[in-house]
Amino acid sequence: MKNKTxxxxxxxxxxxxxxxxxxxxxxSSKVMLIILTLSLAPLFVGFTKVLLNIYNLLxxxxxxxTMISWGLAMxxxxxxxxxxxxxxxxxxxxxxxxxxxxIPLRPKQIVGAKFLVVTFxxxxxxxFFYLPILFVYxxxxxxxxLYYIYGMVVFFLIPILPLAAASILVMVxxxxxxxxxxxxxxxxxxxxxxxxxAMGANVMIQKFTMxxxxxxxxxxxxxxxxxxxxxxxxxxxxxxxxxxxxxxxQALTGLYQLLIYVTISIIVYVILISLGELLYFxxxxxxxxxxxxxxxxxxxxxxxxxxxxxxxKTYTLSEIKLLIRTxxxxxxCILMTFxxxxxxxxxLLTNSIDFSMLAEIGEFLKDPQWAGKAVAxxxxxxxxxxxxxxxxxxxxxxxxxxxxxxxxxxxxxRDQITAxxxxxxxxxxxxxxxxxVFIGILLRPPIYxxxxxxxxxxxxxxxxxxxxxxxxxxxxxxxxxxEQKAVKQNLNLIYNLLIxxxxxxxxxxxxxxxxxxxxxxxxxxIGITGGLNLLVYKLLYTKGVNQFAKxxx
Amino acid sequence: MIExxxxxxxxxxxxxxxxxxxxxxAKGEIFGFLGPNGAGxxxxxxxxxxxxxxxxxxxxxxxxxxKTNPIEVKKQIGFVPDSPNMFLRLKGIEYINFMADMYDVxxxxxxxxxETLSKRFGMSEVLGDKIQSYSHGMRQKIVLIGVLxxxxxxxxxxxxxxxxxxxxxxxxxxxxxxHADHNNxxxxxxxxxxxxxxxxDRVAIINKGKILFCGTMDEMKDHFKNNESxxxxxxxxxxxxE
Numbered sequence: 001m002k003n004k005t006x007x008x009x010x011x012x013x014x015x016x017x018x019x020x021x022x023x024x025x026x027x028s029s030k031v032m033l034i035i036l037t038l039s040l041a042p043l044f045v046g047f048t049k050v051l052l053n054i055y056n057l058l059x060x061x062x063x064x065x066t067m068i069s070w071g072l073a074m075x076x077x078x079x080x081x082x083x084x085x086x087x088x089x090x091x092x093x094x095x096x097x098x099x100x101x102x103i104p105l106r107p108k109q110i111v112g113a114k115f116l117v118v119t120f121x122x123x124x125x126x127x128f129f130y131l132p133i134l135f136v137y138x139x140x141x142x143x144x145x146l147y148y149i150y151g152m153v154v155f156f157l158i159p160i161l162p163l164a165a166a167s168i169l170v171m172v173x174x175x176x177x178x179x180x181x182x183x184x185x186x187x188x189x190x191x192x193x194x195x196x197x198a199m200g201a202n203v204m205i206q207k208f209t210m211x212x213x214x215x216x217x218x219x220x221x222x223x224x225x226x227x228x229x230x231x232x233x234x235x236x237x238x239x240x241x242x243x244x245x246x247x248x249x250q251a252l253t254g255l256y257q258l259l260i261y262v263t264i265s266i267i268v269y270v271i272l273i274s275l276g277e278l279l280y281f282x283x284x285x286x287x288x289x290x291x292x293x294x295x296x297x298x299x300x301x302x303x304x305x306x307x308x309x310x311x312x313k314t315y316t317l318s319e320i321k322l323l324i325r326t327x328x329x330x331x332x333c334i335l336m337t338f339x340x341x342x343x344x345x346x347x348l349l350t351n352s353i354d355f356s357m358l359a360e361i362g363e364f365l366k367d368p369q370w371a372g373k374a375v376a377x378x379x380x381x382x383x384x385x386x387x388x389x390x391x392x393x394x395x396x397x398x399x400x401x402x403x404x405x406x407x408x409x410x411x412x413x414r415d416q417i418t419a420x421x422x423x424x425x426x427x428x429x430x431x432x433x434x435x436x437v438f439i440g441i442l443l444r445p446p447i448y449x450x451x452x453x454x455x456x457x458x459x460x461x462x463x464x465x466x467x468x469x470x471x472x473x474x475x476x477x478x479x480x481x482x483e484q485k486a487v488k489q490n491l492n493l494i495y496n497l498l499i500x501x502x503x504x505x506x507x508x509x510x511x512x513x514x515x516x517x518x519x520x521x522x523x524x525x526i527g528i529t530g531g532l533n534l535l536v537y538k539l540l541y542t543k544g545v546n547q548f549a550k551x552x553x
Numbered sequence: 554m555i556e557x558x559x560x561x562x563x564x565x566x567x568x569x570x571x572x573x574x575x576x577x578x579a580k581g582e583i584f585g586f587l588g589p590n591g592a593g594x595x596x597x598x599x600x601x602x603x604x605x606x607x608x609x610x611x612x613x614x615x616x617x618x619x620k621t622n623p624i625e626v627k628k629q630i631g632f633v634p635d636s637p638n639m640f641l642r643l644k645g646i647e648y649i650n651f652m653a654d655m656y657d658v659x660x661x662x663x664x665x666x667x668e669t670l671s672k673r674f675g676m677s678e679v680l681g682d683k684i685q686s687y688s689h690g691m692r693q694k695i696v697l698i699g700v701l702x703x704x705x706x707x708x709x710x711x712x713x714x715x716x717x718x719x720x721x722x723x724x725x726x727x728x729x730x731x732h733a734d735h736n737n738x739x740x741x742x743x744x745x746x747x748x749x750x751x752x753x754d755r756v757a758i759i760n761k762g763k764i765l766f767c768g769t770m771d772e773m774k775d776h777f778k779n780n781e782s783x784x785x786x787x788x789x790x791x792x793x794x795e
Contacts, residue, residue: 184642301681305646306653306663314654318643325642402639407604409655410627552605 004105008113013120015096015481035498044132051136064141069243071133072154076162076236078129079122083159083166085194086121090114091167092174092284093187095481101285111276115167115269122159130155137246147249150258154242160265161238164272171275174283187327195331199342238264311411315419320427322398323391328483329398337389337431340381341438358442365445372521374445375452376511379525382432382457383504384497386464389431391424393468393496394487396476396551403478403551413548414541417473421465421540428461452522459529463503466536468496473547503532554580554738555601555707560610562596562762570596572762574610578740578755583733585753586742593762594742595635598711601740602632614707628656631705635712637692645687645695646680649702656703663702670698674721689716697725708732710741714748726752 051067058064091097091114100110134151137143241261248254323329364370387393399406406416436457440450472492480486487493507528511521555578562571571593578584588594599605601612603623611618617625640648646667653663671677674694684692693716700708708729714722729739729752743749749756750770757767766773 302646303664305644306650306667308658308660308663309654311654311657314651318640318647318651321647322640322642401636404599404604404634405639408602408627408630408632410624411655412624550606552599 005109005112005116008100008105008109009116009120012096012113012117044128047129048132048136051132052140055136055140059140064137065243065247068133068137068246069239071130072158072239072242073236075126075129075158076239079125079159080162080166080236081194081197082125083118083122083163084170085190086118087163087167087170088187088190089482089484090118091170091280093482097284106277107280108273108277111167111171111280112269112273115163115272115276119159119163122163123155126155126158130158134246143249146254147246150245150249150254153258153262154246157238157242157261157265161236161268164268165236167272168275171279171283175279184325184327188330191327191331195335312415312419312422315411315416316422316426319395319420319423323423323427326483329487332487333389333391333394334427337385337391337427338434340385340431340435362443362445365443365449368518371446371449371452372511372516372518374449375456375518376508376521376525378435378439378453378457379460379529380504380508381435382428382460383464383500383507385431385435386424386428386461387468387497387500388493389424389428390487390490390493390496391427391468392421392465393472393492394477394490395420395424395469396472396548397478397480397486397490397492398483399476400478400480400486403476407551413545417469417540417544417548420469421462424465424468425458425462428465429458432457432461456522456525459526459533460500460504460507463529463533463536464496464500466533466540467499467503468492470536470540470544471495471499473544473551476551503529507532554578554613554615555740556611556613557597557601558611558613560597560600560612561608562593562600562605563608569762571600571607574759574762574764576757576764576767578738580738581733581736582754583729583739583752584741585749585756586740586759587744587746587749587756588742588759589744592759594744594759595711596762597759598632598709598740598742601709602630603627629705630707630709631700631703633693633696633700633708633710633713635715637689637696639684639696641685642683644681644683645676648684648695649680649699652699653702656705658703666702666704667698670701673724674698690718690721693717694721701728707738708740710739712743713741714743714745 055064055067058066091111134148134155138147138151238261241257241264245254245258245261248257323333365374396403409416433454436450436453439445439453475492475495477486477490477492507525510516510524516524555576557574557576560571560574561569563569574593574597586594586597596605600607600619601614603619603626607619611620612626613619614626615629617629619626640651643651649667650663653667658666667680668677671680674697676691676694676698679687679691684695687695693713697713713725717725729741733739733754753770755767755769756773758765758773766776768776
């Protein structure tokens with residue numbers, strides 16, 4: 001039985017191909033991987049620095065070990081929250097399920113294999129958060145080899161309990177409810193809940209870590225009954241054993257705690273697959289059945305639906321329709337454009353930022369000296385936000401195996417590219433308008449400032465729409481079996497983000513470096529970005545169009 | 554009219570999917586393209602429709618060259634792919650209207666054509682539903698309607714009858730005949746000999762990227778001068794080579 005579970009897990013990993021890097025394309029993708037690693041390095045270094053500070057702070061009150069329990073508790077929580085979404089899509093909504101159900105496998109073998117695969121991918125997140133904690137603590141406390149050996153054992157066990165908890169929760173929901181009747185709505189609601197949970201957790205963490213003095217930290221630790229950490233450790237008791245094992249690695253208790261941790265993890269896994277045996281098939285069988293209501297077409301609607309319009313308009317609208325109707329695309333492409341004001345509202349609502357501060361900023365903006373900087377700042381933000389939406393940087397990838405349809409349509413590749421760029425540009429503009437309204441209400445800046453923003457902010461949106469599709473044309477990710485892979489595990493989005501940082505930096509650098517006035521700022525913004533737009537436009541409509549012709553569906 | 558001259562296609566630098574292919578399909582005929590799995594049928598069709606670029610040779614559809622005039626070629630063609638799983642989140646009617654816009658179908662005839670076609674295939678009642686909710690056969694029918702709505706002179710169908718119920722299958726065959734009789738071209742691939750025998754004016758048999766035979770069914774029978782079943786001839790054809 002064990003063999004079948006492992007074999008299946010291996011096949012699933014091979015078939016899923018993760019982030020699609022280092023496969024097939026050889027050299028160029030490896031170079032890209034190196035660039036990506038290098039660009040993530042500052043984030044990693046920054047995180048390590050924060051950890052060093054936290055360690056020093058905790059050390060002054062003799063509580064440095066808390067860093068590990070905090071880290072593990074937070075990590076468990078993150079894995080649990082994202083695990084829910086991951087488990088739903090892997091256990092219930094992935095297309096490979098139909099191919100597995102008719103094979104004479106026991107439910108627990110499928111559940112076991114799928115669980116192992118999800119765990120495998122969670123190691124990426126785990127490595128990013130956990131390894132710095134492990135090493136910062138280890139180096140600062142000059143721990144011995146045994147500490148690192150225990151540390152690696154802990155590393156491999158961390159995701160198991162939170163993921164098992166997420167899996168059991170999901171399996172119970174799936175077994176006893178009909179929530180998947182409308183698959184799309186279900187995915188969307190699940191995604192939104194996870195999103196807001198993650199954001200809430202983020203705000204909480206910020207509240208905990210912002211400007212705490214040693215006294216406050218001590219107070220927090222001693223009165224920690226209600227804290228998130230205590231709560232999380234309560235839900236995930238293994239955190240305690242893991243922490244104790246690491247802190248007491250020199251003594252026998254350390255080994256003892258580690259053994260308890262290992263045993264609990266094994267038991268949890270056995271419970272999971274046993275429950276899987278009971279629950280999984282009853283929830284998953286029949287999930288792929290068509291469920292839409294049949295409603296006969298009304299004649300008046302019929303006429304309206306058949307109205308003729310231009311190729312570009314129809315093509316663009318169908319792109320936008322698919323973006324809105326596909327939950328994963330909606331979450332990652334559309335929502336990303338409109339969610340930014342919420343990021344600001346959240347801290348406001350939780351009182352992390354004072355409303356009086358907003359009025360002060362508003363006053364600042366009335367000073368013409370700052371007007372240029374303000375426009376430049378919004379301009380810079382637009383660079384960032386447009387690259388995050390991923391509408392154009394995944395627009396070819398999203399076609400997937402269906403790309404061939406776009407190849408046989410009698411529509412020139414030039415027009416198709418235009419329509420795809422337009423879909424990203426229009427959504428970007430709508431997001432920008434919303435942001436402007438939001439800024440207008442909250443900060444009450446002078447009207448001319450808002451007008452300046454309105455007249456310039458579309459330029460970076462257009463630029464990033466151009467660069468996005470250009471990247472995606474040359475490196476499309478077409479071989480996917482869940483939509484998630486087309487947008488979430490698509491590096492083109494990150495490449496476009498990097499490009500936005502570079503180009504945004506080039507544009508904003510002279511403004512802040514030479515402290516330019518409003519007029520010169522406007523000239524620089526429009527001049528540089530306008531020029532870049534022309535350049536990328538030329539490239540896209542020559543090299544990009546040729547590349548589209550070369551793509552084979 | 555389709556003219557394929559010396560067309561080659563190699564995958565991954567070594568696998569020859571189509572090897573020096575030559576075919577001419579005249580107006581007014583239904584042409585069956587036969588061959589076992591992996592013979593090069595779909596590759597040929599993909600090159601005809603502009604999905605793949607040939608490595609060499611030329612393809613002309615009603616006089617337009619795929620290399621120099623790809624858009625005109627595509628306008629001549631109505632293509633039914635082997636997998637109908639596309640645009641699943643659009644409603645049936647939205648998909649048809651999308652295709653009608655792409656192929657520039659005039660407003661005046663659009664409504665009538667959609668009504669006639671959807672009635673003929675029994676799809677009128679479900680046009681307002683998302684394609685996602687359709688069965689395999691219904692998806693095939695909606696793709697067919699999306700193709701026929703622009704009344705292309707050249708039909709290219711990749712395994713069109715697989716998965717259709719007998720009634721729809723009959724209707725489609727009937728429509729293929731009508732279409733060819735109006736001096737148009739129908740080109741379709743299949744690996745079922747029976748189907749080809751019933752409706753094709755001419756057939757070609759392809760294996761390992763090469764045409765082994767091209768002619769009428771009678772010629773094919775003569776060619777092998779025996780009364781054994783076609784299946785057997787077909788097996789012989791594909792096995793004797795190489």
